[in-house]
Amino acid sequence: MAMSTTNQHNTISPESAWISRFAEPLDQQDGSQSSTKRALEGLCFAVKDNIDVAQVPTTAGCPDFRYSPLESAYVVNRLLEAGASLIGKTNLDQFACGLSGTRSPYGVVPNSFNPAYVCGGSSSGSAYVVATGQADFALGTDTAGSGRVPAGLNHIVGLKPSKGLLSTRGVVPAARSVDCVSIFARDVATAWRVFLAACAEDPEDPYARALTIERSSFPKALRVGIPDRCEWFDDHLSEACFRKAIDKIEALGATVDTIDYAPLRQCAELLYESALVSERLEATANLIERNPDSLIKPVYEVLKKGASF
Numbered sequence: 001m002a003m004s005t006t007n008q009h010n011t012i013s014p015e016s017a018w019i020s021r022f023a024e025p026l027d028q029q030d031g032s033q034s035s036t037k038r039a040l041e042g043l044c045f046a047v048k049d050n051i052d053v054a055q056v057p058t059t060a061g062c063p064d065f066r067y068s069p070l071e072s073a074y075v076v077n078r079l080l081e082a083g084a085s086l087i088g089k090t091n092l093d094q095f096a097c098g099l100s101g102t103r104s105p106y107g108v109v110p111n112s113f114n115p116a117y118v119c120g121g122s123s124s125g126s127a128y129v130v131a132t133g134q135a136d137f138a139l140g141t142d143t144a145g146s147g148r149v150p151a152g153l154n155h156i157v158g159l160k161p162s163k164g165l166l167s168t169r170g171v172v173p174a175a176r177s178v179d180c181v182s183i184f185a186r187d188v189a190t191a192w193r194v195f196l197a198a199c200a201e202d203p204e205d206p207y208a209r210a211l212t213i214e215r216s217s218f219p220k221a222l223r224v225g226i227p228d229r230c231e232w233f234d235d236h237l238s239e240a241c242f243r244k245a246i247d248k249i250e251a252l253g254a255t256v257d258t259i260d261y262a263p264l265r266q267c268a269e270l271l272y273e274s275a276l277v278s279e280r281l282e283a284t285a286n287l288i289e290r291n292p293d294s295l296i297k298p299v300y301e302v303l304k305k306g307a308s309f
Contacts, residue, residue: 016107017128019049019059021088026053028080039197041083043136043190047076048126049089050096050172051139051181060172061094061104064294065287073170074202075139075181082197087135090125095284096141096174097299098122099149105296112154120150123182127154130184137194138184143174144271147182159183159191164209166195167202175271175279177207222254227261278306 025044047053050060052069053076059066072080080086093103101109101124109124111117112131119128123140127150130138140147142160151158159182166181173179183198185191201210226246232239250256270276280303287294288303295303 017091017109017125019089019091019106020056025085025087027085038083039193044085044087046088046090046126046129046135046138048092048123048140050092050141052170061092062294064291074167075198078198078200090129092125093122094296094299096122096146097302099145103296103299120153122146124150126184127151130186131156137190140182140184142180142182143178151184157185157188157191159195161195164207165199165211167205167208169202169205173282175276224249224254224256225259226256228258229261275309278309281306
């Protein structure tokens with residue numbers, strides 16, 4: 001397959017959203033029809049470069065980690081079978097460790113509105129190429145916000161399905177027990193189409209589970225939970241926007257309920273202060289031992305903590 005690979009740099013540029021871009025789109029070649037009945041025909045997509053595409057290098061944002069898989073990730077094959085065309089692989093915070101989109105030797109991905117702002121991460125490149133219209137949708141990963149954060153900062157849809165609904169086979173793990181493949185799109189309808197095409201119980205994914213969708217199970221009236229306390233850190237603009245969003249939700253007829261934020265905060269702290277950190281060593285332990293200089297310093301600092309659990 002002909003493709004180009006971006007040069008390693010530390011600059012901020014639109015090109016830094018891509019790690020590899022294909023000269024010709026990758027399509028399903030055998031002409032087989034799947035149960036999805038080519039539901040995504042005519043759409044092009046990109047995937048975060050910690051998701052395998054057959055015979056295309058996977059870097060996870062680290063050149064020394066680079067390998068060329070023989071098979072594509074299960075979810076990539078599902079999308080190709082549904083008729084979508086794959087156009088390239090996108091930049092990310094190295095090993096999906098970060099929420100800013102700045103921790104990559106392949107360059108800093110800019111915010112799609114203003115390059116002075118961060119794009120968000122770790123799925124920075126996937127969010128950028130969708131927000132700027134270069135792809136109809138993209139795949140990222142979301143362990144602790146890596147999909148939803150860059151989607152929010154670029155004003156697009158970021159869908160994180162419940163654990164196990166999209167297979168993570170063929171995805172470089174960050175913390176395997178909580179990793180999810182996420183979907184980026186510019187509208188909810190497209191994100192939902194992609195989800196339905198990608199969703200399937202993978203018999204080789206130990207976390208996989210089936211989903212039965214019944215329209216009658218959707219509530220007639222929407223209830224939205226908001227934290228009983230928020231930490232704004234003197235960001236009064238964000239606080240005002242949050243209040244405005246609540247007013248809009250209520251104006252649409254939804255009921256807003258306050259929920260106890262404390263257990264959610266405790267769950268968030270587990271990601272970097274528990275054995276979940278040691279899961280991050282699954283893919284990186286050998287590289288850290290052999291060549292620790294391959295890693296960006298803040299990523300290395302996160303990963304080395306895993307040895308203490």
